[in-house]
Amino acid sequence: MFSTVLSAALHGLCVEFIDVEADVSNGLPMFHLVGYLSSEVKEAGERVRTAIRNSEILLPAKKIVVNLSPADKRKRGTAFDLPIAAAILLALEEVPPNSLDDTLMIGELSLDGAVKRVTGVLPIVMEAQKRGCKKCIVPKENQEEGALVEGIQVIGVAHLKEVCAILKGEKKPAPAKYKRISQNRADKSGLDYAEIKGQHLTKRAVEVAVAGNHNLLMVGAPGAGKTAIAKRIPTILPPLTLEESMELTKIYSIMGELNQSYPLVTERPFREVHQSVTKSALLGGGTIPRPGEISLANKGVLFLDEIAEFQKSVLEMLRQPLEEHSIKILREKGEYEFPAEFIMVAAMNPCPCGNYPDLNKCNCTTAQIQSYLGRISQPFLDRIDICVEVERVPYEDLCRTGGEESSEEIQKRVVKARDIQKERYSSLGIQTNSQLSIQQVEKICVLKEEDKEFMEQVFEKMGLTARTYHKVLCVARTIADLDGKEMIEGRHLREALSYRAMNQKYWRR
Numbered sequence: 001m002f003s004t005v006l007s008a009a010l011h012g013l014c015v016e017f018i019d020v021e022a023d024v025s026n027g028l029p030m031f032h033l034v035g036y037l038s039s040e041v042k043e044a045g046e047r048v049r050t051a052i053r054n055s056e057i058l059l060p061a062k063k064i065v066v067n068l069s070p071a072d073k074r075k076r077g078t079a080f081d082l083p084i085a086a087a088i089l090l091a092l093e094e095v096p097p098n099s100l101d102d103t104l105m106i107g108e109l110s111l112d113g114a115v116k117r118v119t120g121v122l123p124i125v126m127e128a129q130k131r132g133c134k135k136c137i138v139p140k141e142n143q144e145e146g147a148l149v150e151g152i153q154v155i156g157v158a159h160l161k162e163v164c165a166i167l168k169g170e171k172k173p174a175p176a177k178y179k180r181i182s183q184n185r186a187d188k189s190g191l192d193y194a195e196i197k198g199q200h201l202t203k204r205a206v207e208v209a210v211a212g213n214h215n216l217l218m219v220g221a222p223g224a225g226k227t228a229i230a231k232r233i234p235t236i237l238p239p240l241t242l243e244e245s246m247e248l249t250k251i252y253s254i255m256g257e258l259n260q261s262y263p264l265v266t267e268r269p270f271r272e273v274h275q276s277v278t279k280s281a282l283l284g285g286g287t288i289p290r291p292g293e294i295s296l297a298n299k300g301v302l303f304l305d306e307i308a309e310f311q312k313s314v315l316e317m318l319r320q321p322l323e324e325h326s327i328k329i330l331r332e333k334g335e336y337e338f339p340a341e342f343i344m345v346a347a348m349n350p351c352p353c354g355n356y357p358d359l360n361k362c363n364c365t366t367a368q369i370q371s372y373l374g375r376i377s378q379p380f381l382d383r384i385d386i387c388v389e390v391e392r393v394p395y396e397d398l399c400r401t402g403g404e405e406s407s408e409e410i411q412k413r414v415v416k417a418r419d420i421q422k423e424r425y426s427s428l429g430i431q432t433n434s435q436l437s438i439q440q441v442e443k444i445c446v447l448k449e450e451d452k453e454f455m456e457q458v459f460e461k462m463g464l465t466a467r468t469y470h471k472v473l474c475v476a477r478t479i480a481d482l483d484g485k486e487m488i489e490g491r492h493l494r495e496a497l498s499y500r501a502m503n504q505k506y507w508r509r
């Protein structure tokens with residue numbers, strides 16, 4: 001008997017359908033697994049046979065051949081165990097011949113026949129639904145995740161025996177209920193900007209950065225509160241739309257980072273990476289590339305604390321995704337693209353001891369300071385939209401109680417500014433000022449005549465480049481949006497320029 005079971009695999013963020021075929025015939029007893037398989041899939045043969053035996057199903061002494069097609073696609077991972085077992089059971093006529101029609105199946109088997117959780121269930125179920133499948137059989141632990149997709153039955157199974165019983169009609173399957181997703185986002189961190197005393201300039205810079213999706217660098221002495229300010233950014237990010245939620249959940253599903261009982265990602269990510277991060281962990285990588293931290297930070301924040309301590313080569317690799325909002329990884333078998341539309345927030349000390357430019361306290365030599373700052377290259381710096389100095393909070397500010405704005409109030413302004421941008425760019429396929437191309441900047445971020453003259457004067461003085469000039473205009477546009485103004489005004493431009501002044505002070509002397 002010959003049988004086919006539909007399954008799927010992930011290739012980057014793309015889902016590929018795989019037909020698992022089994023043929024059982026008389027002949028020398030043997031078990032053969034073919035179809036351009038990686039070692040994990042080759043080992044599936046042994047796992048599947050043991051799991052079948054331990055599910056009280058007798059494997060006859062026959063010739064069993066299993067093929068995974070198409071043959072030109074490399075098969076990886078352990079999610080084919082369950083469909084391989086099912087295809088064999090179909091071919092052995094252990095289960096009725098039509099019981100797996102219009103059904104997609106994925107799952108890993110352990111030797112005792114238990115079905116174990118796999119990654120990437122959400123994108124696979126989404127594609128199965130588009131293809132017209134009526135049912136998906138997935139590991140029980142992935143059931144809730146699959147149930148995020150409307151218009152397809154998702155059946156979670158815990159054991160191979162259970163699968164048999166369902167296919168034979170001995171057990172009624174209990175498909176997971178499709179969940180209408182609630183978008184109410186309650187910030188669980190309990191943090192709030194109201195807890196940060198003073199620091200109004202920095203808080204303002206953060207607000208502008210978030211409103212326009214701009215990258216931010218904070219420079220300041222240790223203990224000035226850079227990290228505390230960064231960690232509160234999620235409290236003012238605009239809520240995710242359903243579409244963004246699903247896009248993020250897909251990535252987290254592939255990485256196996258979803259919460260089992262509530263699998264939908266409803267909050268914008270805040271990913272803090274350590275200085276020891278490798279290129280592939282940060283950007284994505286592997287033989288069949290998987291997304292890295294920058295893609296896990298998609299639609300949210302990537303936080304690099306103590307950025308001067310990062311390997312310079314790793315930072316330089318960030319330049320391309322910062323510019324293009326996505327990352328391309330080249331492999332022999334083609335190009336993979338992952339989204340990387342994040343706000344980069346970085347923090348650093350101004351010198352090894354952290355006290356520069358306070359010469360009473362700083363005991364570093366000029367050469368030491370320069371080499372420290374030099375770890376951030378000029379091209380990298382050019383890709384940062386907003387630089388801000390964070391100073392230690394004066395005593396009076398620390399003692400003052402109340403009077404600080406709450407995150408909720410700041411978030412309201414951010415949301416308003418984002419809405420303005422969304423509407424303005426509805427026909428351009430972008431959402432924020434930071435995504436504007438150079439041509440679009442020239443059309444959209446128009447200055448008044450007198451401001452053009454002013455810009456001309458400061459261009460040389462501030463050592464602006466073509467790239468930083470456009471960044472200033474984008475940031476000015478965001479400041480005008482926060483102000484609810486249609487035109488960029490002089491004060492908006494001057495504030496945007498102030499976010500580049502530090503660049504000059506520390507790096508161009």
Ligand SMILES: [Zn+2]
Nearest residue numbers: 351353362364
């Ligand atoms: Zn120092």
